[in-house]
Amino acid sequence: MLNHIVDVLADPIDGSPLSGVDDFSRLVSASGHSYDVAKQGYVTLSGGSGLNHEGDSLDMVTSREVFLSQGHFAPFVEAVTDRVSHALEATHADEPVVLEVGAGTGYYLSHTLDSIEGSRGVGLDISVPAARRLAKAHPRVxxxxxxxxxxxxLLDGSVNVVxxxxxxxxxxxxxxxxxxxxEVVVLIADHGHLDELREPLGILGVEEGKLERMLEQAAGHLVAVGDPQLLEFPMRLDRESIAAQVGMSPSARHVEAETLRGRLDALPEHMDVTARGVLVRLRKA
Ligand SMILES: C[S@@+](CC[C@H](N)C(=O)[O-])C[C@H]1O[C@@H](n2cnc3c(N)ncnc32)[C@H](O)[C@@H]1O
Structure with a gap:
């Protein structure tokens, strides 16, 4: 709920602090701008220029919810929560703030908040269907x-972990x-992630050198702390889980829906598929 985190929010137009008014039906900035809180509980803070694109569609968000609820990515969520817990040990904040950018359904953020007493979360996403899920994902989001x-x-220096x-x-x-x-905790897909699905479904692979490019882009702003952690584990997926996995990813947009359905139908009943990601920690440069 927004009352848990309003003290860290900032006016997207001029960066001034926001506060809740009219029983949190609106957020108002110190400079007088007003932002309506949607009845589903999220607020749009996009400033004058609006949003350029929509992010994940309702279908993608629904597929994500189905896939994640089956627990296939549990090792990813455990690793992220562990990393955030460690990072917060150094902050000594009573009610630390975790910001998840591109938070989707809030699966990772909710798990982290459940594990860290007193923590509060800002779930930020460009997608309205995702924000609707996020608003209900956890009482402290x-x-x-x-x-x-x-x-x-968000206000300068207001977030303990991104x-x-x-x-x-x-x-x-x-x-x-x-x-x-x-600390910033980033999980990126690594070369080889879901590789067993690439050929039979004709979907995009994860290119090599993604981590190096990410670190290059961060140069001057953020520096890596410690070694990147490789997370690799097997998943046994049935056809419906594979359909949900494909439906939640941009792959769904690269192959025509009917072609993809035909390829999914031709898969064996179960497949052993590799999940592979790299967890990276960064601090201010
Ligand atoms: C691959 S999904 C990951 C969602 C979530 N982190 C998870 O792993 O379950 C990427 C998310 O980033 C959001 N997104 C894409 N572009 C964005 C942008 N420019 N600003 C904020 N969110 C964005 C999408 O809407 C989507 O929810």
Missing amino acids: GAVVADVWHGLP TVIFAPRNPAEFARVLAPEG
Whole structure:
């Protein structure tokens, strides 16, 4: 709910602090701008320029919810929560703030908040269907619709940990909103992720050198701390789980729906599929 996190939110137009008015039906900034809270509980803080694109569609968000609820990515969520817990040990904050950028359904953020007493979460996503899920994902999550490329509607130094899981990054903005001891925890897909599905479904693979490019883009704003952690595990997926996995990823947009359905139908009943990601920790440069 937004009342847990309003003290860290900022006006997207001029960066001034926001507060809740009229029983949190609106957020109003110190400079007088007003932002309506949607009846589903999220607030759009996109500033004057609006949002350039929509992010994940309702179908993608629904597929994501189905796939994640089956627990296939449990090792990813455990690793992210562990990393955030460690990072927060250094902050000594009573009610630490975790910001997840591109938070989707809130699967990772909710798990982290459940594990860390007193923590509060800002779930930020450009997608309205995702924000609707986020607003209900956890009592201590506040859901914000915003475009990470346009800047984050958060006060300087207000966030203890930023998490980004398979989502876009804006290193300059992450450095701005991070508290001095804060950490950015990024999970990116690694070369080989879901490889067994590429050929039979004709979907895109994860290119090599993704981690190096991410670190290059962060240069001057963020620096890596410690070694990247490779997370690799097998998953036994049935056809419906594979359909949900494909439906939640951009792959769904690269292959025509009927062709994809035909290829999915031709798969064996179960497949052993590799999940492979790299967890990276960064601090302000
Ligand atoms: C691959 S999904 C990951 C969702 C979630 N982190 C998870 O792993 O379950 C990427 C998410 O980033 C969001 N997104 C894409 N572009 C964005 C942008 N420019 N600003 C904020 N969110 C964005 C999408 O709507 C989507 O929810």
